[in-house]
Amino acid sequence: MSYVVQRLLTFPLILLGVSILVFVAIRLVPGDAITAMLGTEAGLLTPVQRETLAAYFGIDQPIWAQYLRWLTGLFQGDLGISSIYGKPVLTVILERFPLTLQLSLMSMVIALSVGVPLGVLAASRNERPSDLVVRVLAMLGQSTPNFVVGILIIYVLSVFFGFVPAMGTFTPLFTDPLASIAQLIFPAITLGFAFAASVTRISRSAMLDVLSDDYVRTARSKGASPMSVIWHHALPNALIPVVTLSGVEFGYLLGGAVIVEQIFALPGLGRLVLDAITQRDYALVQGTVLFIAFNFLVVNLLVDLAYVALDPRIRIGRR
Amino acid sequence: PAQAAELRMAWSQDATGLDPHKQTAFSSLRLLELIYEPLVRLDADLNVVPAIASSWEFAEDARTLTFTIDSNAKFSDGAAVTSADVKASFERLLDEATSAAARSNFLSIESIDTPDDATVVFNLSIPDVPILVAMATINAAVMPAAEIEAGTVGTEAIGSGPFVLESWEPNAREVLSANENWGGGELAIDGITISVLPDEMAILASLRAGQTDFALLNDPLVATLVPMEAGLELNRVGVLNYNVLQLNPSRPPMDNLLVRQAMSCAIDRQEIIDAALAGEGKVTGPLTMPAFAQDPANLFCYEQDLDRAKELMAESGVDGFSATVIAATGEPPVAASEAQVLQAQLAEIGIDLEIEMMELNVYVDAWLAGDFDMAVAQNGGRPDPYPMYNRYFTKEGNLAHVSNFPDDELDSLMKQGQAETDPAKRVEIFQAFESRLAEQSPWLWLSTGYSYTAQRESVSGFTPSPTGTLFGLVNVSVE
Amino acid sequence: MGKMMSSLFRHPSGRIGLVIIGLYLLAAILGTLGLTPHDPLKLFAIDRLKAPSQTYWFGTDLLGRDAFSRLMVGIRQSMLIAFASVAIATIAGTIIGLLSAWWGGIWDGIFMRVMDVLLAFPAILLALLIIAIVGPGTMTSVAAIAIVYTPIFARVVRGPALSLKQRDFVDAARTFGSSQGYVLTRHLLLNLVAPLVVQVTLALAWALLTEAGLSFLGLGTQPPTPSLGLMLAESRNLMTHAPWLMIFPAVTIMLGILGFNLTGDALRDILDPRTQRREA
């Protein structure tokens, strides 16, 4: 497992890069917390008032000093205080994260449970009509922007069924599992739509590759049934690209789905960071980006570990 | 009241903070107006009416203003509102360390006396009539002296308003409950839950699905959809805010009066309303408050007159030019459309506008720095012309560097208006001011819009107000 | 290249993809040349929100502009952004990936960590920040999308480059003492063309999608220039009033992405060594 340790040791380096990037970038954006709070009224402030506010928002020092202070805090597990929420950044993030995590997981479950069987089906009926239908659908699914899907879902639901999923706040899974899942199912479908299409296509082509492999022929020569050949012998070997794709997508989803959160009015990480940027909540932007980057790295590491679990040939650390 | 319901409300932009002295954002004010109270407030006709103060009086010279506090006025923790609270609140507002933007409206306050618990006397350094209207905003809210001392304003939100803030998850939801101690009377609802739904089409869907009872809408386009839905009602009221094309007269060729006038003549204000605002708006001059406004037809070149525009252009010696107009994305929602229609109209007299859309804060930054050729803006209105334009069109106005239009005549008219106590004379003064502005055309005033709320049929009793306040919710009941 | 085109045309989905891309390029060219049925920026004040008709094929928008003409120009805008950003990302990513693989060691470490930073940085936020700093617009969208895709290309190139580096013909070149430049361009880059071409078409589809998303959030192309995402965003609130304003851009985006995806798939088939061997 020294590989895991080795990978973990590169995390701080990457996160440091991410933090510097975000720290500088967010400060390069014109406008600051003061204009964000006061808008054009900020022009009415006297210099003294402005300085007081700058000190209050912690933006009165030179940028490197701000960075050092932030970094020192970081080492003590302190990501700073959000100016919008008046709470520690980490608290705010952790309040929003369950939604994003659940939404990402639900999308992935949808994508995998639809995509893998469809892909396998298509591959095992290569070039037959059912294969063609699946391929066309998957291609179309992949080509549909998710905001179009989301808008259509809301429109259809509200106009034809007089119903919309709960909006604005999130019911955590443990408070009320049913309500929680009911609330996220449509956003999850929205996100899972193109995702499922990609999974379908990837699993189809991976299955096709694998089905022509020698060991599949060996399994057949033993008299294994077609079902067993597909599910037991071929599929486990075809999963690597599916895992890669799912890992990458999941990693992105964990960063929050800005557009879908916007359309379905969900308080997730995506909107959190969007709001943080528009309201120039520097500490929150920094904290959230760092958190998202960290998740991304962890997911990638998990994907690598999953390879090892899936394919004993893969020696970890050698890619 | 037994069986009273809670009102489920939605809006697309959330409040940004809870300190009424500091907050200037539209949503923040709307939220805080339900929690705090100022001494006086404005009714739906923009008359000053009692809030914490039951009565008030200006001394003859307009240099002393005396309030009597309503004996019913209580904070949500049950404590009565006293003159000490008022004094402490205003002192906090005036303290530079508070960083209250509204402080600039109260600079004439020299001292505050509290002869007894129910009386507050403001001693002013100069005659300042508009200060009364300035006090009628939540930016001059009264808060408990104890809270100020403890430094918990902005976190605790203890006010004397009709509702108490139970919880607030920024950009997600706030929960308000009826304030039993409110001095203004009984409420017909138990409380309000406000959800933040950033997408106004989602708000509409939510209203349609019965998940939301009442909503605040920004986008005129969405608002126009409401009446088409069975079971939904739209409340619409003209507001004081105005849409304007700000020119920067410090930059050539906008420094040329004739060019500015040509532009004013070239635009068709009604067409802008029809096209960009889906017809939702009225042509307006600089003064948007009914008590002061004059018929726009009297103002300089308020009807599109392309021939005259071309003449003026020819006379100016400027043979067409190109300039950049800045506008904020989504703020107001119609800014982009407005800019595009303006672009098309001004092209007629050889002006080539390039539109530069900016994220709101970036726009504000550029705007505050006066760093633009032209700006599509929606500026806030006041019930009184003085606080509304003093900042732009007097020489020491805080935003004089944004308008870049120092003008002796405007300056002196402003000063006269501030000191004059006779309402009729004030109207006269400010109409002269308005005519001068329209004629000089440093900015091209276009239109005023509406404030919209949408509600389900089950909701009744709401009165909208031109200030945009939701204070009318105190009379609302839900079936 | 010509051969690739002709085999693409023989491939069933490649043909559909090429036809779609061809039509889009045609629309884009006509749009650029101003050969649209109407002026896409002209306001026909009396004809606002007209349903599709013989005069206005795809109807008119809120400001009374011809939706079809705007769609043509919108296609140009979206294609321009997609092509420009992918071109930049391809070049930058390829150079980084190549050098990283070739030099290896510490350089590989540095380059790849920098790419990791960009990858770990949430893509949309990266775009948002760039846009907020520079201000939204065509060039900004191009830059933002390019920066997001550069690390992806760097990775796509680095992997095969690493294995090409081990190939016998590279060793052979080293035994002759061929220069680094020669080996990098003729032996590595030339053999990366196939995976790159496939990746480029797929990235084009993604770029189209990203551009639409950014414009939809009001951060991409700025009015009055139409882009597909912007048209969609503008028509969003008119969905019930004037559904055509939404349907046409939405379908156009979908078809465009479909076109690139189909082409990419076909290319993958064609360039796949297994299929090649079968054909040979």
Added chain:
Amino acid sequence: MTGLLSVRDLRVGFGQNPKANEVVKGVSFDLGPGETLGIVGESGSGKSVSALSINRLVDFGGGRITHGSIQLTRSDGTVLDVAKADEKTLLGIRGRDVGMIFQEPMTSLNPVHTVGAQIEEAFRLSKGLTGAQAHKATLDVLGRVRIPDAQSRLGYYPHQLSGGMRQRIMIAMALAASPRVLIADEPTTALDVTVQAQIMALLAELREETGMAMIFITHDIGLVAGIADRIMVMQNGVAVEQGETDGVLDNPQHDYTRHLLRAVPHFTSGKAVRDDGRRAEQQEPIVKVDNLVVRFPVGKAWFKPKGAIHAVDGVSFDLVPGETLAIVGESGCGKSTTARALLGLNSKTRGEIVTEAGRSVRPVQMVFQDPFASLNPRLNVEALLAEPAIANGQRRDDALRERMTFLLDRVGLPQDALTRYPHQFSGGQRQRLCIARALMLNPDVVVLDEAVSALDVSVQAKVLELLVDLQQEFGLAYLFISHDMAVVERIAHRIAVMFAGQIVELGEARAVLSDPQHSYTKRLIAAVPAIERRKQRFAVDMTQVPSLVRPPGFEPSPAQWREAGDDHRVRVEDTP
């Protein structure tokens, strides 16, 4: 007819129109119980397709039996025509009646399941055994294929086993079902000679034990000699000759069979070595390698390497103009590493390589094993040939073009080849291209690393001939690396035998091949299949090649040499 299997006029085609694309064009043969049929023929002659038709696996590759019958007598005595059976019946045939082992033991085992699970599955499918029963049966069968320490190997994944081990697992899997016919499709082609000998011996033993019939497919006619009762020779989808093994080998009827027997090199224990160009006494070596050591660090765990692969450990030899030194040895013994170090492709850890500056700035050139992999597929022949010259400062002028056409002509390629791309040539032509390219710089030494191994046997012979001609014409010295003793026998003047990174025997070719001294050399030579040794039976020798990974700081004991003849040295073995 009492045969177990009777194939009549089998025709198999592929694609949309199988009749038009027939690759097996009417093959007939019979197989009785306990009998072994060897099928030989060149690559692409339809051997595998014929075999795969017997259990109809050919269907899954897109093949269709267009004509003919395959009568199989099943265990219950009924006769089934496999060519017409439905898929459900076929499931019962596969494994139980017809078992198969394939060429590539690595790819033929499922990489994600343990070998134990894969064998147990075979027991479950054929005999319905599960749980403890299956487990026990698996242990048994592993014992039968001579896998030591079977209990712990059950949990291994295929990649954790050596090639020979994997092939034994494949055999165990096929045996699990106790098939009545075992089809072995080139089961040893991917293996080293010594391992090949083990597998062949094992198959022979098992056939004796179980009495199963066997179809043994190979392209190496020498290999079937030892195992087959009957031989069928295939060419272009047709069986051109069929008969008793001795009859076919000693008295071939068909031209093609004769060609296979004659043109293709067969190992003759040193009888066929070259007799030109003996090394002169005081000839100055053009290359001198002294105590070459190449190590690759392994398992780098935080700065400190865990150890190193001692790929080449103290190798010394020299090479004089006009002579061929062959390096032979098992896979992984360090042959390529030595060659690569000579060319500077691997950095050496220690030792000296001295090359006399001869005719060219780059006196040593190389021809790689896989001609396709060593030619950049995206460059045309002109660019490929010009590269060495351009890299060394020549300009693309007429003189250069002249040299290119001269060399093309010399290696027997047409002039118009210049504008063509590598994929437009056959394997043999490609290798000629590589040779021409290596000669572009007019080198003194050419290193040929398995340069003919990837070629078809008859093509191989032609390329070897060319190499000899070129050597004589240009006075080239060859460092010829190969694991194929028959080939080495025909081209080498001297031979170095490598074992585990070290040279264990070095000397004049005839001496080394006819009178091997070192125990490893003896084993190696004994394992080479040869037509003349067809009756010889091997003992199953399960010796494993030692690991080359050594702890940090490990140094081998210095070599002690023993002179075994005039030009014949042997490393003294530690007697254990």
